[in-house]
Structure formats: C-alpha cells, structure tokens
Amino acid sequence: MRWSQRSDDRGGGRPVDVTLQALSYDDGTFAMVAMDQRESLRTMLAEHGRPDDPAAITAFKAAVAEHLAPLASGFLIDAGYDAPTEPGLILAVDQLTQERGGPVTDTHLDRAQLEDLAAAKARGVVALKLLVIWKRDGEQARRLEMAQEFVEVCRTAGLLSVLEPVVQPAPDEDDFDLDEAIVAGAEALGPTRPDLYKAQVPSRGLGDADAIVKTCERITATLPVPWVVLSNGVARDDFPRAVELACTGGASGTLAGRALWTPALEADDPVPVLATRCRERLAEIAEIVHRTARPWQAAVGHN
Template identity: 40%
Template sequence: MKSRTEVSAKLAPLAGDDGLFAMLALDQRESLRGMLAGEQDAGAITDADLVEFKDLAKGILTPHATAVLLDRYFGLNGEPNHGIASGCALMLAADILHQVPGQPVQRTEFDLGVTPAMIRETGAVALKLLVMWRADQSPADRRPIVEPFLALCAEADVAAVVEAIVVPPEGGFGAGARDEAILAAAEELAPGADLYKAQVPGYAPGDTSGVRSAAERLTAAIDTPWVVLSNGVAAEDFAAAVDGACRGGASGFLAGRAIWADTTTEADRRAALEGRSAPRLDRLRRVVDEASAARALEGTR
C-alpha cells in the first residue's frame, strides 16, 4: 500500500491520492506559437492554432495528470470543465508574459484581469505566478508582482503557486552560480506561497548526478513544498532529473515542454500526443511515486 505525503487542504486538489504532484503545464503563449511554427515564421501561427493545440493536448493528457496549468487567453474554452478530464484540477496562470514570439520570456507582471469572480467562474483551485529572478535586482523590485498575487490567492481562497526562472547575467552563469541563484530565488519567493515551482537544481545538460544533493539543499532552505519544472532540461534527461529532485525532497513536477514539445511540429499531433506524450506523463508519475517512496524509506532507517 502506498504511503501518503501530507499536503494542506488548499494543495490537496492538485495532488494525487498519495499527496504527490504530477502536473501538466499548458499555459505557454508566445513560446508555443514559436514551437508550432517550427521552421516557418511564428507570425503565421494564429491564436486559433494555439487554442486548437491546447484543446487537443488537454483532451489527451489531462486524464494522466493530477492537475493542469492553463492560461486564460488560449487555454480556457466554453466546454464543460474546459475540456479537462475528471479528477484533474485546474490551475490558472495569473501572469502576463512579455516576450518576442518564439523567444524566452523577458519579464512578467501580475495579471489584473484575474479576479476572484473569474476564478470562481473558471473553477480554478490554484493560481500560478511566474517571476523572472535576476541577481542584480533587489527583492523590492519583485514585490509589486508577488504581493498582489498572494493577496488575490488569499482573497479567493485558492492555492498560491509561485514559479521562478533565474535569468543569467550577461556572459552567462559561472560554475555553480546557476544553482546558487536557484537557491536564492527559492529562499526569497517560497515564503508565502502554498507551493513553489523551481528549475531543476544541480542539473547540467546530459548530467543529472548533482540533482539530488542540490535538491536536498533547496528542501532544507525552505518550508514550502516544491516541485520542478522542465525549462532548461533536455527531454531525455527529465525523468532522471525528476527522480533526483524527488529523492532530494521535491514533491513532484509541473512540466510541459519535456512532455509534449516534440509533438508540436508533427503532421499528426494527436497520434504523437497519444503515442509519446501520454506514456511519458505516466512514466514521470511513476518516477515521482518511486523516488518519493525511496526517500520516505530512507527517512525511517
């Protein structure tokens, strides 16, 4: 019989019966436009194309996830439960992403259009805010984004999920600097959140050997449960990265690209999502279960 990881009442709808998180991210906007474009100009991809892909992915993948993250621009529709499978909770993005189509996000802001009334209408049980974290900025620079987000979550009585992406300085991160930035961002932004979403610490392309120890440092540094995202991790490395992170104290994942990005340019996206992405999601869910069980067992020795 599986052991259960205890979660708060606000987080329980996002988790599986075991208290762990296997969550699907489908809130990408202009970055998805670039992925769908492939080698053609991103301007050729219409808003309707984004909606179509998200609707297809929701229908195929949400039966395999504990929760799904959607944006209000292209992710919600008039279908019952927005096309999300029963048993999969809705998390709504509450951020505005500033980016050139097909390029990384440059900055974010709190989306004032997300209100308590909208949250009730959508049925969302959690909100997510992305923060671009820069070491050369002070926490005071980020408070105007984070504080109103946390206040809205409290007013609407939904879980607050804060995500940080650390932005490299000009010239890139030096040895170990990325991990230190990920840790510093977590120490600053996790307090006040119900769940924290972090880049995989200790990861280098093709090498996940440092993930567990870096995850243990992050777990020790914050009191908030946390999950990993797949940004910056090669798809073929992500399962091993999730394993290391969960053995180090993470409670699962909230990921998109590593699960479905390689289906976006397929002629038959449905077949690719069914044949590749759904099995990946199932495998990742097993990885979370097994790694978390192994960590719990080690804790009893």
C-alpha cells in the same frame, strides 16, 4: 473537484477553500501538465512548420488537454482557453515580457485576471500561478513585492498559489551560477509562503547525480512549503532522470509542459502522438513521482 476546508496555517486562522490535494494524486505527489505557453508556443509551432495563428494555438492546447489531462494530477492553462476541471485547474495570471523567439525576461501580475476570481472559481479554477523572473538587476524588491501580493490575493480569494521563480543572469553578470541562483531564489521568495513553489532543475538535470540531489536537498531545507520542478531548460530525454533526482532530494513532483508534449509538434497530426507517445511519457513521470517524491503533506508537516 476535490474541494475541502482547512485553516490557513500561515497566520490569521482564516479558512481557505481548497488544499493541495486538489492538485495532487491521492498519495500527495504531483505530475501536472503546463499548457500556459504563449509566445513560446507560437515560436515552437512556427519552427516546426506548423500554423501559429490563434485557431491553431487553441486547437493544440485543446488537444493537449484532452489527451494528457486525464492522466495528470493538475493542469495549468492561460486565460482565454477551455480546459477540463478535472484534474485540478490552475490559471496563469502573469503578463509576460517576451520578444518573439526569445525567453521571458520579466513578468507582472495580469490584473485583469484578478478582477473576478469568483468567476474563475465557478469555472473550476482551484489555483493561480505566477511566473517571477529572478535576477540581480536591481528589480528584486519589486518582484518580491509582486510575489507577496500574489500569495495574499490567492489567500483572500480561497485559491491555491503556485509561485514559479525562474532565475536568469542579469545583463553583464559574469559570475552567474545556475544552482546557486536557484537556491538564492528560494531563500528570497520562499518566505512569501506560496502553497506550492515551482523551481528549475539544478544543473538542468545534467552531470553528477549526487550533486544534483544535494542541491535539491538544499532547496528542500530552504523552502517552508512543498515544491515541484519545471521542465524548461532540461532536454526532453533527460527529464525523467531529472525528476527522479529532484524527488530524491525532496521535491514533491513536477509541473511540466515541453518535456511532455513537444513530440506532438513534430508530427503533421499531433493527436496520435499526444494519445500515445506523450501519454506514455506522462505515465512514466507519474510512476517516478509516485515512487520517489515526497508527499506534499510531509513537506508541510516538516516545515
């Protein structure tokens, strides 16, 4: 693990244990793999006629880790599963409100995971991740407070904070605009100053390239920290273009799951697909971020 010491530039001058270099490639860009899906993974397995019991989920997560982690700059996993400590290991500490077959509609901090972060660090964890559902439903203040607490918990523990706001329309919100909501979410949650901000791809990566880049430039100008894109909401075959456009607009890479490993769900044996097609897709994404992404050091220095 690429441990180092730095002074916390967000105030107080307290040292923390690790920098974003623990999650990035040597050039400061990111192509990280997300394997922290829970109910969503059960649904996807069942939809493809695959077993979705705990043993099957454990086996699939382990196979993804074995074949994709060696090419990634970081790896995100949820509690209760083994994962390699190289590359940088991110632990999800969010409790999800989600009905089977449906989207996550809300989240809370999983306080059980926060009780012994020293043990998590001993297992190789270098970062924690919190998903925040951001919508105009009257709960914004609670969610902002949760994000602030999360960042402070990470800082105190000497762990990196990865904040993942996902914008959604509130019930009966007829004027919802995805791109404007993504920017508004960055305006609201960026000031919590997580180490890394994870955002949706504007326009789901579809449509006019210049417009997508311009929206990404707005996100970059809004956020005081480096940011990466997720893949949920982007069609699998559209994801390489989406990553390139986001990076052109100032993103530092990606932290993605479904766009990388879902082809393996379609096979009777996922391992050969993970070892070939999925690895090739991750290598393609890594090449894109190496070529187009803004290194996290430049993002920190700019803001």
